[in-house]
Each structure stands twice: as C-alpha cells, then as structure tokens.
Amino acid sequence: MPKIKVLPHIEICPQGKEISAPAGTSICEALLDNGIEIEHACEMSAACTTCHVIVREGFDSLGELEEVEEDLLDRAWGLEPQSRLSCQAIVAGKDLTVEIPRYTINHAKEGH
Template structure:
C-alpha cells in the first residue's frame, strides 16, 4: 500500500498508509491528522490547504481553476500550496509529503 507523510503544525512527521484513490483530506481524517476540511471535500472552502513538498509538487495533477480560486483564500499560501481534497493518491504518489501550514492570513511565502 502507498504511504504518505504529514508534517504537522508542531513539526512532527507522521507516516501513514495512503490507499489508492483516497484524497489527502480523507487520509488525514482516517489518521487523526488536524486537517479541517469544513466543506467535506466539495471544493467550497480552503480549510484543507496543505503545502506540498517541492519534490512532489510537479507530480500532482494540475490544479483546476476552482481550486486556484479557493487557494486564494487560504492561510499561509505558498508556491506549492494545494487543497488536500483535490489530491488523489495514485501509485506515483507513494511517499508524498505534505506540510500543514501555520495560520498566517493570505501571505504568499516562498518555501
């Protein structure tokens, strides 16, 4: 089974099973990771914002225009920010690493 790594807000790394076809948001919820997802993955909020490790960012499917619009509302936005509800695990994403952002409102940072 594929694995993925969450880097929590406190810096702790948590490696978890990442079943194929599930979203990063669903995997977080299954493993007690503090990733809100207020709209439950319906692409109506930005509370499942994650920062994708640079090594993995280009391996993801391109963000839709709707996802880009929601990301504009995210806290701690970076150049590798994505919504966890929009990242589906594929065999190519085995080992994916994402960081949970600190809460800093709409500030683009270069990480």
Template sequence: MTRIVVLPNEKLCPEGAVVEAEPGESVCRALLRNGVDIEHACEMSCACTTCHVIVREGYDSMEPPDELEDDYLDKAWGLEPDSRLSCQAIVTDEELVVEIPRYTINMVSERH
C-alpha cells in the first residue's frame, strides 16, 4: 500500500488526512474509498476538472498527464505546474502529498 497525505481542506477534510492506496489505483478512487469526498462530476472519465488536485510531493513518480488531461487541466481553477486530475493520476509505490484546491470550476462558475 502507498500513503497519500491530503493537506487540510476547509470543506472536505479540515484536519487533513492520510489514506492508503493500491499501486495502480487512481488518486481519486483512493480518496473516495477512504472517506475523502472529492468532487468528480464526470464519474472519473476525464471529462471535467472537478477532481483537480495539486501534487505537492511525488509528482514525478507518476506517469505524466496525457494530452486529454492536459487539455482539461487548462480549464481548472487554481492551476499550478504540479496539477493533476486525480481521476487520471495513478498511484505508484511512492508516497504522495496532495492538496485539494479550495474551489472547483463548478464552484467558481456558480459564484461560491
């Protein structure tokens, strides 16, 4: 099992979280399975940006984003160089530290 450290997020996990993931599993699926209710409007089909995370540590341990993911990431709120769609970011055997941005594109467009 691989550890994913989730930095505190005001709404989803105010204290942060440490979850266990299977290598080969997506970050999104691991978070959901461990009670971190990250938004995933497209049901993890790489058709939105609501599961956007910023990988603070371990980014280079994963395969780089493909062209489709890159296209969607361009639309993500709060995009950073180490941003990924968590539904497409596949866990390896290296620990990850991820930050879930405060807002998603859905929240921004709804003026939250």
C-alpha cells in the first residue's frame, strides 16, 4: 500500500505524518481518513481550491489533470507546478510526499 508523507503544517498537522492509502483513493480522502483535517469546502466535488496540496514527491504517478482541475488551480493560493486538488489526485502505486499550503483562498479572504 502506498504511503503519503505529509510535511508539517502549523495548524493542520504540526508534526507532519506518514500514512498509508490504498491505490484508487484520493489524497483528500486519505488525509481525512487518517485524522488530517484538510479543508474541503465543496465536499470533494472539484468546485473550489480549499484542498489544494503541493506534491513534492511522486507527482508523476498521479493521473493527468482534467481541465476543470487546471482551471480551478489557477485560483489556488500558493500555486506551484506540482500543485493538485487533493480531491482529484488519485493515489496510484507510488509513495507521495505532500505539502499543505499555509493558507487556502477561504483563509486568505477571511483575514486570518
């Protein structure tokens, strides 16, 4: 079973964490199933960017980006070339290292 290494995030996962996730599971589902409360305002329907992650290792093992995801990512805070919506990025057979950006577009708008 592939492993997902989550880099430390000051609020969501301060110590970082390594979890296992069955192939075919979205990164978002895997994080939530393992107690990492990543924001997912649209309930994983690919309608927002709050579950944005940066895939530091294993990016190429994920499926191709659909046009909807590409369009949404243009609005994500802290966009990088390895950015994905975690609700759309499906775990394959390779281990992953992911970083949850410090802010989401919701967080930035609320002025936290």
